[in-house]
Amino acid sequence: MRVFHRKRWLTPYLLLAPGMLWLALFFLVPLGFLFYQSLESGNIDFGYAFTWAWGNYSSAIRSYRGQFERSFEYAGIATVVAFLVSYPVAYWIAFRGGRWKNLLLLFIVAPFFVTYLIRTLAWETILSDNGFVVRILHDIGVLSPGGRLLATGTAVVAGITYNFLPFMALPLYVSLEQIDQRLIEAAEDLYASRWAAFIRVTFPLSLPGVVAGTLLTFIPAAGDFINAELLGSPTNHMIGNVIESKYKELLDYPAAASMSFILMAIILAMILLYARAVGTEQLTG
Amino acid sequence: MSDRITRQVFLRRAAASGSVLTVPGILAACGGGSSPSSGGGTSTEAHKLAKTLHFSNWTLYIDKKGNKHPSLDQFQAKYGVHVAYAEDINDNASFFSKIQPDLSSGQSTGRDIIVMTDNSRYPSLLVKKGWVEKLDKSAIPNIKNLVPQQRHPSWDPNRDYSLPWQSGFTGIGWNEKLTEPVTTMGDLLGNKKLKGKVGLLSEFSDTLALVMAYNGDDPSKITDQTFNRAMKTIQKAVDSGQVRAFYGNDYSGPFAKGDLLATMAWSGDVVQLQADNPHLKWQLPDTGGDIWTDNMLIPKGGDAYTASVYMNFVYTPKIAAEIEDYVNYVCPVLGAKEALIKQDPAVAKNPLIFPTKDMLDNAHTIDPAALNNEKWLTAWQNLVSA
Numbered sequence: 007m008r009v010f011h012r013k014r015w016l017t018p019y020l021l022l023a024p025g026m027l028w029l030a031l032f033f034l035v036p037l038g039f040l041f042y043q044s045l046e047s048g049n050i051d052f053g054y055a056f057t058w059a060w061g062n063y064s065s066a067i068r069s070y071r072g073q074f075e076r077s078f079e080y081a082g083i084a085t086v087v088a089f090l091v092s093y094p095v096a097y098w099i100a101f102r103g104g105r106w107k108n109l110l111l112l113f114i115v116a117p118f119f120v121t122y123l124i125r126t127l128a129w130e131t132i133l134s135d136n137g138f139v140v141r142i143l144h145d146i147g148v149l150s151p152g153g154r155l156l157a158t159g160t161a162v163v164a165g166i167t168y169n170f171l172p173f174m175a176l177p178l179y180v181s182l183e184q185i186d187q188r189l190i191e192a193a194e195d196l197y198a199s200r201w202a203a204f205i206r207v208t209f210p211l212s213l214p215g216v217v218a219g220t221l222l223t224f225i226p227a228a229g230d231f232i233n234a235e236l237l238g239s240p241t242n243h244m245i246g247n248v249i250e251s252k253y254k255e256l257l258d259y260p261a262a263a264s265m266s267f268i269l270m271a272i273i274l275a276m277i278l279l280y281a282r283a284v285g286t287e288q289l290t291g
Numbered sequence: 292m293s294d295r296i297t298r299q300v301f302l303r304r305a306a307a308s309g310s311v312l313t314v315p316g317i318l319a320a321c322g323g324g325s326s327p328s329s330g331g332g333t334s335t336e337a338h339k340l341a342k343t344l345h346f347s348n349w350t351l352y353i354d355k356k357g358n359k360h361p362s363l364d365q366f367q368a369k370y371g372v373h374v375a376y377a378e379d380i381n382d383n384a385s386f387f388s389k390i391q392p393d394l395s396s397g398q399s400t401g402r403d404i405i406v407m408t409d410n411s412r413y414p415s416l417l418v419k420k421g422w423v424e425k426l427d428k429s430a431i432p433n434i435k436n437l438v439p440q441q442r443h444p445s446w447d448p449n450r451d452y453s454l455p456w457q458s459g460f461t462g463i464g465w466n467e468k469l470t471e472p473v474t475t476m477g478d479l480l481g482n483k484k485l486k487g488k489v490g491l492l493s494e495f496s497d498t499l500a501l502v503m504a505y506n507g508d509d510p511s512k513i514t515d516q517t518f519n520r521a522m523k524t525i526q527k528a529v530d531s532g533q534v535r536a537f538y539g540n541d542y543s544g545p546f547a548k549g550d551l552l553a554t555m556a557w558s559g560d561v562v563q564l565q566a567d568n569p570h571l572k573w574q575l576p577d578t579g580g581d582i583w584t585d586n587m588l589i590p591k592g593g594d595a596y597t598a599s600v601y602m603n604f605v606y607t608p609k610i611a612a613e614i615e616d617y618v619n620y621v622c623p624v625l626g627a628k629e630a631l632i633k634q635d636p637a638v639a640k641n642p643l644i645f646p647t648k649d650m651l652d653n654a655h656t657i658d659p660a661a662l663n664n665e666k667w668l669t670a671w672q673n674l675v676s677a
Binding site: 049050051069127130131134135136152154156157236238239240241243247248250251252253254255256257258 | 384385387388391416419486487488529534535536537541544545548549550663665668669672673674675676
């Protein structure tokens with residue numbers, strides 16, 4: 007007993023150890039390598055050498071500012087659209103789903119049973135120039151004759167929104183589901199209209215889900231390249247496409263690594279600003 | 292040692308008499324056991340056949356019957372070597388980035404044969420970096436069947452490291468049902484009726500070669516001036532909205548669906564697509580197309596002897612003909628046409644598979660030096676991916 011008590015201070019560390027070890031091995035170490043690589047110069051023919059080449063960073067921003075901006079624009083729009091679509095759905099499932107809750111949640115997750123690539127390729131068929139979507143949009147005059155959806159920015163944003171929707175919907179559902187219904191009843195008892203009760207009680211209580219959902223959607227969306235590759239044209243390419251082409255086609259590993267770091271830094275900065283704006287306690291619930 | 296000589300003499304005789312080895316497993320039997328394919332390299336085990344040959348190839352690039360590859364089964368029956376055949380190459384760049392970490396750190400990629408295209412920078416890069424094993428030419432007497440045009444590529448002048456698997460043409464495909472024939476690059480890049488429904492290829496050399504030929508420049512000798520002129524031509528077509536996107540292997544979907552009315556396309560793909568959609572047509576543009584070759588290479592750490600024995604096997608005209616009958620690209624093996632005429636005369640007479648002299652004269656090869664020009668490659672990637 008004595009021994010056990012004396013060692014009890016160890017317990018939290020032992021519990022933390024596997025996760026920490028995992029993060030150190032598979033996140034921090036590769037990140038270190040990536041950072042090292044981002045400061046190398048040279049090319050594949052003659053090899054790369056570490057030269058503190060900070061110029062990789064400035065030239066990346068100079069040359070690919072447009073793609074950086076486009077990435078955040080597309081990711082931002084997709085996040086907002088995903089939020090506007092998911093919130094009512096999550097709200098309805100949480101408060102009106104009844105015994106169908108689990109089935110309805112399954113419907114939201116169902117697309118995830120199919121791999122990412124196949125889901126996106128399916129959109130290529132749905133939005134095809136000869137598909138029914140484009141035909142209907144032509145008929146009702148939304149698309150001008152000869153207009154198209156595939157290979158446009160709209161298709162890319164639609165693809166991203168669709169692919170990351172569950173990341174938005176599920177956290178929203180969880181936080182809405184946890185709300186104590188009596189609080190809303192109390193608000194109504196105190197003569198709050200339904201709308202006022204929503205704005206002043208329900209929505210603030212669901213903020214942790216809103217924060218988690220937007221982050222889980224925005225972060226991967228900003229670095230995505232599959233949607234732009236398959237549903238866009240060269241004028242819709244995002245920074246992920248540039249990184250991919252630098253890495254794969256040009257074998258310019260330092261440039262690819264430095265761009266990855268810039269992307270990471272910008273996202274981190276945005277999260278900090280966001281967290282400050284809504285309050286850090288919302289991040290942790 | 293005597294064992295090795297026996298086998299070499301045996302192989303030579305078999306090849307000289309034009310016959311193929313007929314006793315299944317005879318080599319395995321007289322070879323006295325086989326070694327696993329890992330490592331290889333040292334001279335003592337260099338002439339033992341491995342149990343398994345790991346062969347990585349592009350999709351739809353070998354004969355197929357149901358789930359079987361008859362030519363590989365014949366190889367196994369003859370030599371007792373099982374071929375672990377993987378269709379894991381989708382484009383040169385992705386595949387190179389997959390094997391590059393192993394090769395650069397001196398590890399085996401777990402593969403004995405890979406196939407890469409000579410109009411990309413990678414085959415020459417692999418040779419230059421010393422990341423490929425030398426062929427064991429003593430095991431490849433059939434190398435005499437290699438078509439003469441392919442014997443001395445600039446990046447491997449004596450074919451010490453590589454042998455062609457298939458060649459193909461880059462030209463223009465169009466959908467006959469939806470458009471008039473598109474047979475010139477001028478039409479493809481400028482005809483308003485095709486606006487937004489034109490595909491170009493994302494491989495540097497494919498698109499540049501065709502556009503340069505259209506501009507009246509020589510794709511086999513690229514200068515800053517001709518390169519910039521070609522880029523300008525392409526940029527103009529992109530800016531005007533004529534070009535829908537730059538495609539890799541994936542143009543075939545939109546092309547078959549009708550989203551692309553016309554596109555730059557590879558000859559064999561179109562032959563295969565035509566089976567389902569006879570409205571798809573293909574031709575070299577009037578100003579000339581591009582010819583390229585996919586090469587078998589042995590990545591460092593692969594079993595050079597076993598791989599060489601396999602290469603010798605596919606350079607048997609009869610086997611080459613069987614593979615050709617399915618893949619429909621351009622065959623590099625002399626005698627395959629004659630062998631195929633007996634099996635499948637329609638395919639043997641298809642000029643996309645055994646091209647006419649006119650076609651070969653109208654097909655350019657890209658300047659190999661351009662494939663490693665960082666400045667041009669970067670400019671190209673910025674156009675394709677920005």
